Amino acid sequence: MFTLQPIGTLFIRFVLGIIFFMHGLTKMQNGIENTAGFFTSLGLPGFSAYLVAGIELIGGLLIIIGLGTRIIAVLFAAIMLGAILMVNGSNGFVGGYEFELSLLAMSLFLVFNQAQVFALDNILPFYKSKQQSA
Numbered sequence: 721m722f723t724l725q726p727i728g729t730l731f732i733r734f735v736l737g738i739i740f741f742m743h744g745l746t747k748m749q750n751g752i753e754n755t756a757g758f759f760t761s762l763g764l765p766g767f768s769a770y771l772v773a774g775i776e777l778i779g780g781l782l783i784i785i786g787l788g789t790r791i792i793a794v795l796f797a798a799i800m801l802g803a804i805l806m807v808n809g810s811n812g813f814v815g816g817y818e819f820e821l822s823l824l825a826m827s828l829f830l831v832f833n834q835a836q837v838f839a840l841d842n843i844l845p846f847y848k849s850k851q852q853s854a
Contacts, residue, residue: 726837729829733783733836736826740796741780747773762806772799783830786839793830800824
């Protein structure tokens, strides 16, 4: 039976990767020091800005090609949960955290989904055997 779910999953993976890549790139281009200052103003260590930007930038590319999808999606989910709790939660749903919640949901979908089309995860033998046992 033919199903479109793998195509939908590919679309979610691709869009999520582009969004996170662009956010990481923007943090780097606009001066990561500014982001580090913002993180410090939230009570977070400044170096965490570098960590988040790196995960967004590199993780975005990895998600697009489908390498380490579940691991990266967990990291994305953690970043979005942090953004909701630390930054936008007090702003309410509309105009506040609805975007972050959407990215969190997309990330969790990729964590729990097994079907990945056009993904390097499917062709790397060391990773494929780990995914099948999960």
